[in-house]
Amino acid sequence: MENIKTRSDNTFSPFDLAIASVLVLVVFAFLYGGFIFLRDSGANQVIIAFFAIFWGVGGVAALFYVGNMFIEKMPHQWSARMQPVLFVGPALALLAWYLAVPTVRTLYLSFFDNNSQNFVGLKNYEAVFTERIMIEAFTNNIMWMVVGTTLTVGFALMIAILADRSKFERVAKSLIFLPMAISMVGAGVIWKFVYDFNPDIGMVNAVVANSGNEPQAWLSLVQPWNNLFLILVMVWLQTGYAMVLISAAIKGIPDELLEAARVDGANEVTIFTRIIIPNIAGTLLTVITTVIIFTLKIFDVVMVMTGGQFGTEVIGVRFYREMFTNGNAGYGAAIAIVLLIAVIPVMVYNLREFNKRRAF
Amino acid sequence: MNRTKRRALLLVNGILLIIVLLWTVPTLGLLVSSFRERNDIQRSGWWTIFPHQEWVSTGETRPLPEGQTRDLPITIDGVSASYDEWREGVDMGNNTQIIWTGNLRAGNLTVLQQEWRANLNFTTDNYNQVLSGREYVLNNPDGTTTTVQGDNLVGAFLNSVTVTIPATIIPILLAAFAAYGFAWMNFPGRRILFIIVVALLVVPLQIALIPILRDYVALELNGTYLGIWLAHTGFGLPLATYLLYNYISGLPREILESAFIDGASHFTVFVRLVLPLSIPALASFAIFQFLWVWNDYLISLIFLGIGNRDAQVLTMRIAALVGQRGQDWHLLTAAAFVSMVVPIAVFFGLQRYFVRGLMAGSVKG
Numbered sequence: 001m002e003n004i005k006t007r008s009d010n011t012f013s014p015f016d017l018a019i020a021s022v023l024v025l026v027v028f029a030f031l032y033g034g035f036i037f038l039r040d041s042g043a044n045q046v047i048i049a050f051f052a053i054f055w056g057v058g059g060v061a062a063l064f065y066v067g068n069m070f071i072e073k074m075p076h077q078w079s080a081r082m083q084p085v086l087f088v089g090p091a092l093a094l095l096a097w098y099l100a101v102p103t104v105r106t107l108y109l110s111f112f113d114n115n116s117q118n119f120v121g122l123k124n125y126e127a128v129f130t131e132r133i134m135i136e137a138f139t140n141n142i143m144w145m146v147v148g149t150t151l152t153v154g155f156a157l158m159i160a161i162l163a164d165r166s167k168f169e170r171v172a173k174s175l176i177f178l179p180m181a182i183s184m185v186g187a188g189v190i191w192k193f194v195y196d197f198n199p200d201i202g203m204v205n206a207v208v209a210n211s212g213n214e215p216q217a218w219l220s221l222v223q224p225w226n227n228l229f230l231i232l233v234m235v236w237l238q239t240g241y242a243m244v245l246i247s248a249a250i251k252g253i254p255d256e257l258l259e260a261a262r263v264d265g266a267n268e269v270t271i272f273t274r275i276i277i278p279n280i281a282g283t284l285l286t287v288i289t290t291v292i293i294f295t296l297k298i299f300d301v302v303m304v305m306t307g308g309q310f311g312t313e314v315i316g317v318r319f320y321r322e323m324f325t326n327g328n329a330g331y332g333a334a335i336a337i338v339l340l341i342a343v344i345p346v347m348v349y350n351l352r353e354f355n356k357r358r359a360f
Numbered sequence: 361m362n363r364t365k366r367r368a369l370l371l372v373n374g375i376l377l378i379i380v381l382l383w384t385v386p387t388l389g390l391l392v393s394s395f396r397e398r399n400d401i402q403r404s405g406w407w408t409i410f411p412h413q414e415w416v417s418t419g420e421t422r423p424l425p426e427g428q429t430r431d432l433p434i435t436i437d438g439v440s441a442s443y444d445e446w447r448e449g450v451d452m453g454n455n456t457q458i459i460w461t462g463n464l465r466a467g468n469l470t471v472l473q474q475e476w477r478a479n480l481n482f483t484t485d486n487y488n489q490v491l492s493g494r495e496y497v498l499n500n501p502d503g504t505t506t507t508v509q510g511d512n513l514v515g516a517f518l519n520s521v522t523v524t525i526p527a528t529i530i531p532i533l534l535a536a537f538a539a540y541g542f543a544w545m546n547f548p549g550r551r552i553l554f555i556i557v558v559a560l561l562v563v564p565l566q567i568a569l570i571p572i573l574r575d576y577v578a579l580e581l582n583g584t585y586l587g588i589w590l591a592h593t594g595f596g597l598p599l600a601t602y603l604l605y606n607y608i609s610g611l612p613r614e615i616l617e618s619a620f621i622d623g624a625s626h627f628t629v630f631v632r633l634v635l636p637l638s639i640p641a642l643a644s645f646a647i648f649q650f651l652w653v654w655n656d657y658l659i660s661l662i663f664l665g666i667g668n669r670d671a672q673v674l675t676m677r678i679a680a681l682v683g684q685r686g687q688d689w690h691l692l693t694a695a696a697f698v699s700m701v702v703p704i705a706v707f708f709g710l711q712r713y714f715v716r717g718l719m720a721g722s723v724k725g
Contacts, residue, residue: 048518049519057530057533060533060534064537087538091597091601094593097575097594098572099563102571162372163376166372166373167373168373171380176379177711178384180714181707182387182700183656183703184657186696186699189692190386191386192682193389193390194386196689200402200404200405201402236383244719293564296564304657307683336567339566339567340564347559
């Protein structure tokens with residue numbers, strides 16, 4: 001290897017360190033210049049796109065590179081101490097800025113009013129748990145959680161078991177998995193089209209009209225079932241994910257186990273309830289928690305398809321409306337804290353599993 | 361025995377086929393509709409591209425019968441039906457139908473015949489209109505024209521690319537460095553810091569939006585690419601670090617140790633050995649993050665701003681289109697498909713890595 005030498009003749013030289021620090025400053029200057037250029041330039045958009053990608057990706061790589069150079073030129077003792085800072089520091093700094101500290105800041109804001117000027121105690125929480133629209137949102141989120149998760153996991157289990165016995169397994173799974181690649185906004189458009197009132201446009205109403213019934217405005221007037229039609233969109237998006245995990249778990253069950261059961265005369269239902277389910281319980285738990293967290297934060301689908309009107313309000317949309325449309329920081333913060341509290345059991349579970357699994 | 365087995369297999373494949381159709385037909389309908397003309401979309405369902413029987417005018421018309429009233433049945437060619445039924449069209453047998461057009465006194469009778477038809481009239485006009493930002497002249501069925509402004513999705517597409525590529529690579533780079541640090545370096549607080557990463561895995565990002573937006577306003581980062589890259593990086597880092605740590609900490613110790621004995625520094629080992637060896641894990645996470653960022657709506661809505669049309673990404677433009685032109689399905693379908701092309705291509709191209717990443721992943725917040 002050509003860099004064997006770099007370390008062995010590393011004797012401290014203040015001159016090298018000075019050059020390395022100048023390089024660090026040069027990279028920073030270049031990055032700042034790029035930022036100003038991107039912000040103010042009216043150049044062609046294709047040029048902007050290329051430059052931005054080069055600047056962003058190249059900039060981060062260059063920072064690591066010159067940062068390392070700087071540290072390696074330090075006196076050895078310092079160099080060893082600073083190395084972990086270079087490796088772990090940037091990620092931790094961003095995690096602190098974007099997730100860890102905001103948790104505390106949001107908690108703090110939730111005790112203040114609209115403009116975060118006056119302390120209001122628990123008033124925001126009181127409103128969150130008593131206002132009619134919030135009660136509607138909580139009720140709907142529970143519906144999303146229960147119905148959405150049940151349907152997603154149910155379909156996924158069924159498909160995984162059917163596909164396992166079919167020649168067309170790969171094609172079928174691939175096609176059911178495909179919606180995973182589609183955005184929730186895109187899915188919203190696809191399904192709004194399916195549910196359209198005009199039987200010459202919407203497929204559902206075409207079927208309804210063909211069988212001699214009146215077309216329905218599925219997303220607005222058919223309350224409270226319109227929530228179910230929104231939930232189906234999420235089921236359509238998420239089943240693929242659940243199916244892939246469950247299917248892999250089922251394939252992991254030893255064949256001898258299934259054969260032995262069949263020889264003993266167990267029928268398919270018994271095999272399913274007594275062997276398959278207990279053997280994939282761990283995976284099922286992971287899938288169920290993931291889908292539950294997903295339903296808890298559901299936003300895009302509702303926002304695009306109904307905007308939370310017609311009795312379809314959910315917590316995610318409420319949060320957005322309070323924070324942006326109504327400029328109500330305290331109230332929005334309180335909603336965010338409620339969401340956080342809802343996922344704490346999962347967080348605790350993750351930490352426990354992590355502790356159990358390895359001596360880190 | 362053999363027969364029951366075959367029947368069971370038929371049932372399995374039958375149910376599977378129905379489910380697959382349920383899952384694919386909505387997307388197929390969108391794709392087909394995006395290539396149909398505006399007026400066709402309003403008049404007939406996209407499924408009429410398949411051969412189907414349709415009543416078509418034969419060009420033959422009949423004079424109205426004499427002495428008709430609205431309330432009494434009217435008899436034509438020996439078939440009696442009420443005026444309202446005639447207006448809907450009445451079956452005359454022999455594969456013909458007569459329909460009453462116009463009003464009671466001054467209408468006429470048109471003879472229709474059932475024929476096999478398939479509406480195979482396709483166009484790329486919808487795409488031209490949503491992609492460009494130019495003005496566009498449309499011909500209406502009544503001969504008039506309407507001028508509309510194109511939706512400039514090319515601009516939004518470029519924004520999506522500019523947001524997504526760095527917002528995918530930057531977190532991977534940061535997370536890979538951090539994962540290596542956690543796995544192969546010894547420093548005080550290592551364990552507690554990693555536990556914090558694990559705890560942050562499920563934190564809902566809503567928790568961060570209010571304070572971060574304030575920081576962005578103060579730092580003038582709102583509406584900038586840097587701002588949105590950093591936001592996606594911050595929110596993607598817990599999962600990225602966790603996944604890459606699991607992979608990198610499992611690399612064979614001997615390979616790395618022999619490099620250290622040869623005098624290589626951590627940085628060299630990381631760049632020359634660990635990164636190349638971790639490509640499968642990096643690719644898995646890259647696909648995740650790419651799809652996540654490309655399809656994201658909430659984060660761009662907040663940090664790129666609704667007001668700044670120049671910086672809007674595809675999801676924002678499409679959500680806005682749904683609001684402004686909810687019934688212009690020829691545009692909505694084309695626009696939605698434009699936004700789906702890239703993720704679907706990535707998905708089909710790299711499905712294997714994607715599935716592998718899913719298996720390794722846990723719960724994302």
